[in-house]
Amino acid sequence: MNATPNPTAQLKFRDPVLGRELGEKLNSVVAEIGRAPVSVMHVCGSHEQAIARFGLRSTFPKDLDVVMGPGCPVCITDVPEVDEGVALALQGVRVCTYGDMLRVPGTVKSLADVRGDGAQIEVVYGIDQAVALARQTTEEVVFFATGFETTAVATAAALLAGVPKNFSVLSAHKYIPPVMEIVAEMPGSRIEGFLAAGHAAVITGSGVFEEFVKSHRIPVVVAGFEPLDILAALVKLVELVRDGTPEVVNMFPRCVSREGNRVAQEQLWKVFSPMGGRWRGIAHVPNGNLRLKEEWSAFDARRRFTIDVSRLWDYAPPKLLGQCLCGEIMSGSRGPKDCPLFGKECVPENPVGACMVSTEGTCRIWHQYGGHLDLRGVS
Ligand code: SF4
DSSP states (O other): OOOSOOHHHHHGGGOHHHHHHHHHHHHHHHHHHOSSOEEEEEOOHHHHHHHHHTTGGGGSOTTEEEEEOSOOTTTTSOHHHHHHHHHHHHTTOEEEEOGGGTTOOOSSOOHHHHHHTTOOEEEOSSHHHHHHHHHTOSSOEEEEEEESHHHHHHHHHHHHHOOOTTEEEEEEEBOHHHHHHHHHHSTTOOOOEEEEEHHHHHHHOGGGGHHHHHHHOOOEEEEOSSHHHHHHHHHHHHHHHHHTOOOEEESOTTTOOSSOOHHHHHHHHHHEEEEEEEETTTEEEEEEEEEEOGGGGGGBHHHHSOOOGGGGGGSOOOTTGGGOOHHHHHTTSSOGGGOTTBTTTBBTTBOSSGGGTSTTSHHHHHHHTTTOSSOTTOO
């Protein structure tokens, strides 16, 4: 067996000739729709990253508006959830979480702030590392679990595999399908179609969007993350908009099936229940939060500890947070350039809002790529 990677195969989803053809097709389908703007939303920071990294936005037709929705898991972790992690750390519990979460502002403090004050905050790449850490100590270790169904499955699998008694989970996991309903139903929403995140659909399957399409009559196309994946999925999406045919189309069949990964789904729903809860800056999302089921209460940090957030009120809140537009940006009604703090008071080194913290946050991505994602007219 030849184990040498084939560079040609690696690049086949970045073929510039095919990319140009798809770009032309996209232009012609949007022109056939004959009105402006045609607005579609992707719900994934990795899509925005790929669009920015490969300069795709500058190839989009000027009458096509591709907006990023609430697809950054760090950005939508709600302020009170960050406060809970901060309060636990201040209570002397060792808190483990992903590196992106550290600088997400809470009401008055971030995890990075309290780490600077001496709290024990550990950055981990995943729950397994946090479990390993708990095995090496008798101290209480809490994994502050964030992210969508993709990372929630990992959390569920770790709990099912068995964790030490001094380990628990503070779940801020979110479930994507319900928030699409909220965005679609927002007053004045102009979203005509959704690009769904391929990695989440690997788990849930493309079939999870069928009810949404039926009830909202808005098409959903599942897309991968290479430039040609995104362009091909956009072409399909605007074709569905043009033809007025709301359907679910899977344009990532090399990874996604209609049923998804049944084993992963089973693990997910053995451990978590969907619950209503707030997504930062957006809204209360019915069934949008994933919380540990009653039978896992021994490992649920919310039940194991009395989380006393009152200690946080000794600190003054950050002055500029009230001006942050992350909520409007994540629901697709505003863009980073609408925020007066963008690139001035709010920069990646000194973020005011959560969208400037994570590498999957819209403001951070726009800032990283120069703040001019649409290069038309920029000299
Ligand atoms: Fe919030 Fe900063 Fe983005 Fe403005 S630039 S919306 S303050 S994250």
